[in-house]
Amino acid sequence: MYLRAISFLRRQGQDYVSSRDLADQLHLKSPQIRKDFSYFGAFGVKGIGYRVDTLIGRIREILKLSGTQKAALIGAGRLGKALALYPGFGLYGFEIVEIFDVSPKKIGKKIGNTKIQSIKHLGNLEKRGIRLAILAVPAEAAQETAERLVEGGVRGILNMAPCYITVPKRVRVQTIDIAMELGILPYYV
Amino acid sequence: MYLRAISFLRRQGQDYVSSRDLADQLHLKSPQIRKDFSYFGAFGVKGIGYRVDTLIGRIREILKLSGTQKAALIGAGRLGKALALYPGFGLYGFEIVEIFDVSPKKIGKKIGNTKIQSIKHLGNLEKRGIRLAILAVPAEAAQETAERLVEGGVRGILNMAPCYITVPKRVRVQTIDIAMELGILPYYV
DNA sequence: CCTTGTGAAAAACTTCACAGCC
DNA sequence: GGCTGTGAAGTTTTTCACAAGG
Structure with a gap:
């Protein structure tokens, strides 16, 4: 939250806030x-405020966002496609490096520069340096897919399906849930 | 949140929870x-639980979701398109009845059964029974577009742009912010 | 003046415990 | 037995107030 607001200020050329x-x-x-x-x-300057660059660096550090984080996207439907091409992930240093789907029609096609693979070939994501996954599948498939992701060694899941999923607590x-927010x-x- | 979980139970034929x-x-x-x-x-039954139908009715009442709520979608990009065709809004009784964009390329085309109109023709949404809007435009355009929506009499805005917008407190x-959640x-x- | 940093007060929320009822 | 409803206790979060520094 802070990261977004402060990054915006930096782009505007502001040094302190x-x-x-x-x-x-x-x-x-x-x-x-x-x-x-x-x-x-603490690293604020009394009478002035906080240095924007220092703040961004510190927050990224605390959020463990230093460097680039690789993420997998599961589900290449309309929402999945929108997410794959969503420019906003860059700010946080995320990169969607692999995309998976079940539909034979979609497998093999590309979204941007990334080829859609079969969910069967998910394999060990952890070994490929992927610790995060974005779940953009129908609610009915969410739990099952989440379990596959856990098997693949994923440590964090962003679930876009309108349901809760149960995973090991690690x-x-x-x-x-977009509809719920509305x-x-x-x-x- | 409750609505989603309880509706799921009802579809499964459960009467009490x-x-x-x-x-x-x-x-x-x-x-x-x-x-x-x-x-x-209170309307729980001791020893049994809560009646699913009663719960859903009461929650919809409190959330003022009785009947169908009309909503306008602003921005017909990839995210806008995904939202326009998103099936999940139905559960909450939402219907996207109008879609707007700035791009001349998109204006006149259809998403599903809804024609994309020019944002210039936003007009008075309130008079057409639209009190909610979904904002799926780039961050740079969000504030300006939100102001137009407020002029149009909108009472609630679901902002999908990665920025805060300032509106009158009514x-x-x-x-x-999807990237932030990730x-x-x-x-x- | 303008700010930060922080202890203390207040408020909000969560959890527990248990009486009451089916 | 099972479950609800709620007051009381506990915990966390938010707000205020103000000393101290540039």
Whole structure:
């Protein structure tokens, strides 16, 4: 969250940012931000604010985002395709290096520069340096596919299917249910 | 969240569900769920659990999801297209009735049964019964487009662009930043 | 002046424990 | 036996207030 906002400031050529400015942009309170940053180890300059480059470096370090992280994409449907070509992953240093699907129609085709492989050839992702996977399959197939990913040595799964999946606790799952996010809007309206 | 899990149970033909079962499925604690449901007004049956149909009805009521909610989609790029054809909105009673884009290449074409219109013809969405919008435009265009939506009388915006947008406080914004969600995974890995 | 950093107070949330009911 | 509903306890998070520094 911070990373996105601060990177934006860097692109605008800003060198320093105050907790107040960030608070306004992110709709938070300023002491909250200072407290968060103090957990990172303090490096703010009193009267000025925080150095943008230092902040980005430190956050990337804490999030273990140093260098490039390889990720696999499972599911080459419409959503999968949109994700494969989504430019936003670059900011966090992610690269989708392999794409898998079950459909024989799709296998062998390319999305961007990456060839779609059969899910049967998932193999050991860990050995190929892939620790993260993005799951863009129908809800019915999500659990089964997640289990394959775990077998393949994946450590984190971004689940785009509208369901919860159960995995060993050494594996971290983050679920995004787009319809659900839309569903809570009318409540506030 | 509950709606998704409970709807799934209904499709499976289950009539009643206990807080314990839901807790297991959603990875929560059972008193938590009972407390949430008690805010809805209590209607559990001691010794049995909660009636699935009653629960769904009540949750839809609280979320103001009764009937069909019309939504507009802004941005007919890859992500927009995937969202337009995303089947998951149905569960929550959403229907994307209008699609807009800036690109002359796309205007006039159809996604599914819905024609892509020029963003210039956004007009008064409120009068056409549209109170929600899904924003699937590049980050640079998000703020400007959001302002147009607010002018058009929209009350809730689901923002898929990787940035925060500022709107009058009568308008509710829900932001989904896919890359960010992926970005927090390595931290736990 | 402007900022950060932090202890203390307040609020929100989570968990526990158990009475009451089927 | 099983399960709900809820007050009380515990924990975490958020907010405030202010000393201290450029």
